[in-house]
Amino acid sequence: MSLRNKLITSIVAISSFLALLTLLIFALITYIHVNKRVEEVYSTVARAYTYILRTLAKDSTDVVFELKECKVKNASNYILLREEGLFVGRIRECVFYGTSFREVVDFTVNINNVDWILVYDREILERMNEEKPEFFDRFIKDRMVLEDKVIEGRYDPRIISQINSLAGYKLVNRFSTLLMDFPILVDSSVPVGRIIFIKDMSPVLRNALITPILLFGYTLILVITLSSTIFLLFDRIVKDISMLRDVAYKFKELDFSDIDKLSSALRKEKRRDELFYLKRAVLTMAQELEALITQLKSEKDKLEELAYTDPLTGLSNRRFFLEEMKRVLETARRYKEPLSILMLDVDNFKRINDEYGHDVGDMILKQLAEVIRRSIRSSDIAARFGGEEFIVALPKTDEKGALTVAERIRQEFKKSKVKVDGKDVGTTVSIGVATLDEGYDLDRLIKEADEALYEAKRTGKDKVVIRKEEGQGQG
Numbered sequence: 001m002s003l004r005n006k007l008i009t010s011i012v013a014i015s016s017f018l019a020l021l022t023l024l025i026f027a028l029i030t031y032i033h034v035n036k037r038v039e040e041v042y043s044t045v046a047r048a049y050t051y052i053l054r055t056l057a058k059d060s061t062d063v064v065f066e067l068k069e070c071k072v073k074n075a076s077n078y079i080l081l082r083e084e085g086l087f088v089g090r091i092r093e094c095v096f097y098g099t100s101f102r103e104v105v106d107f108t109v110n111i112n113n114v115d116w117i118l119v120y121d122r123e124i125l126e127r128m129n130e131e132k133p134e135f136f137d138r139f140i141k142d143r144m145v146l147e148d149k150v151i152e153g154r155y156d157p158r159i160i161s162q163i164n165s166l167a168g169y170k171l172v173n174r175f176s177t178l179l180m181d182f183p184i185l186v187d188s189s190v191p192v193g194r195i196i197f198i199k200d201m202s203p204v205l206r207n208a209l210i211t212p213i214l215l216f217g218y219t220l221i222l223v224i225t226l227s228s229t230i231f232l233l234f235d236r237i238v239k240d241i242s243m244l245r246d247v248a249y250k251f252k253e254l255d256f257s258d259i260d261k262l263s264s265a266l267r268k269e270k271r272r273d274e275l276f277y278l279k280r281a282v283l284t285m286a287q288e289l290e291a292l293i294t295q296l297k298s299e300k301d302k303l304e305e306l307a308y309t310d311p312l313t314g315l316s317n318r319r320f321f322l323e324e325m326k327r328v329l330e331t332a333r334r335y336k337e338p339l340s341i342l343m344l345d346v347d348n349f350k351r352i353n354d355e356y357g358h359d360v361g362d363m364i365l366k367q368l369a370e371v372i373r374r375s376i377r378s379s380d381i382a383a384r385f386g387g388e389e390f391i392v393a394l395p396k397t398d399e400k401g402a403l404t405v406a407e408r409i410r411q412e413f414k415k416s417k418v419k420v421d422g423k424d425v426g427t428t429v430s431i432g433v434a435t436l437d438e439g440y441d442l443d444r445l446i447k448e449a450d451e452a453l454y455e456a457k458r459t460g461k462d463k464v465v466i467r468k469e470e471g472q473g474q475g
Contacts, residue, residue, distance in 0.1 A: 432456055
């Protein structure tokens with residue numbers, strides 16, 4: 001065997017061994033590190049959640065309910081389900097003392113920098129309240145109903161799709177998101193649902209992916225070993241390897257300015273030896289990597305847009321609305337400008353879904369979204385707030401102007417129809433109006449609009465009601 005063949009054989013053997021060893025070490029270290037961090041995060045969240053649950057159950061007296069049908073006379077740690085939501089506390093002589101379950105959620109979220117979602121079992125909710133059919137309808141207000149689940153909190157289809165197979169904790173979305181599942185038992189025994197905390201593990205993955213360091217060490221050893229040997233035999237090979245090394249360092253820093261330089265060198269290359277094919281492989285890798293990075297940046301921008309957009313109607317979603325309203329509210333207060341909010345809810349939406357199916361219901365929601373778009377200014381903010389409920393913020397708009405906009409939307413939507421098997425199907429919308437007043441924060445402003453909407457629903461639907469200070473609605 002010639003010296004050249006021995007050199008090639010040695011290089012191939014060493015490179016293959018180092019590549020396999022690097023891959024195995026990388027995989028093992030990454031697996032150990034990620035699993036350790038996942039267990040630490042889950043343990044921390046579990047401790048915080050358990051601690052605040054017990055603490056609030058023991059000490060809180062924010063709400064007091066007298067239990068008429070008292071199944072449990074005394075209990076030190078008790079979760080109660082009512083139309084308003086979940087409450088945690090204790091029972092003493094059939095009297096419940098406690099606070100909202102959201103206090104537990106907010107504490108755990110703030111302490112651990114996590115997101116959350118409450119998933120209720122629809123079948124259990126309906127079975128628990130068979131004698132109160134109106135309970136379920138009132139309970140799902142401001143919550144999302146999805147097949148056999150009632151969702152509260154962050155809505156992400158990718159996360160919702162993982163719920164059924166979730167037990168304890170699980171990494172999803174290519175190991176970038178950690179889901180932590182904690183069951184919720186009401187009346188001390190009924191599993192009405194579960195709280196799922198969501199942790200972004202991307203920083204952990206980035207720290208765990210020590211590929212650059214391992215590749216640097218691998219490249220350094222390989223370059224030093226091969227360069228020292230090859231330099232003594234082939235000066236051209238040494239120069240080419242040095243060039244490839246410099247180019248590789250730039251590629252490592254995502255600097256692809258040397259692609260043209262390497263491409264030009266390949267065009268001038270007359271020999272079609274192993275170095276030629278190596279340089280061509282590096283060039284191909286760099287070009288593909290550059291294209292992949294560009295694609296990833298584009299997809300990242302699209303995902304950021306989707307995170308703030310309702311996929312059905314194309315309007316902004318609840319998350320975007322609440323974040324944007326902080327800025328709008330601050331501007332209105334600073335410059336003492338009027339600000340109004342419209343809360344809209346499709347009338348008889350459940351009947352449409354039952355009679356024509358959810359596809360027609362979706363068409364109705366899209367139709368309302370389109371009417372809203374046509375009826376508001378570009379500076380206004382419209383969003384789907386949840387289910388068949390929409391919300392519109394009208395900056396620099398007083399009560400009279402808000403009423404005009406609301407009436408325009410109501411009348412336009414009433415005239416709009418969707419075609420179903422050649423038949424026109426339509427419905428109406430009820431609208432609540434609230435205008436910013438001194439002392440109002442965002443929650444209060446939304447609550448005022450929501451109460452006005454409730455008044456419109458209660459008094460006949462298909463109308464606009466303006467929320468008054470004394471709590472009376474007027475349309």
